[in-house]
Amino acid sequence: MKKEEIRDRIAKWGMAMTTRYPGLRIRFEHSECRQVFLVSLSPDKVDDQEQFSIDVMAFEDEMEYLYGHYAPLFCDNEELFQLSAEAEMVEGFVEEPISRKWHFSVESIFAENDIYNLAA
DSSP states (O other): OHHHHHHHHHHHHHHHHHHHSTTOEEEEEEETTTTEEEEEEEOTTOSOHHHHHHHHHHHHHHHHHHHGGGSOEEEETTSSOOOOTTOEEEEOOOOOOOOOOOOOOHHHHHHTOGGGOOOO
């Protein structure tokens, strides 16, 4: 079925794109009302925006060539349409540096609380 074929192409492309551009999030679902897939890209954490745009436009052109008026509609951050909570998502992994900003000490809890002061 054409719908499943398009869905599979979007998912495969999404996996490749999130590997190439860590931090990218892609959400997509089929719209029964519009009879096309809606694809929302969240490229806020993508470093090379120019190459990213070139890659997205190439995929859009390929899908338009293959599927004509059944080709997916693309937008950034759901600006043109809202996706449902059931939309599929492909997300790139960005490794965050380890943060050691907080400190927990058992001694400070007991020392500052009179009800735990059993030395009296």
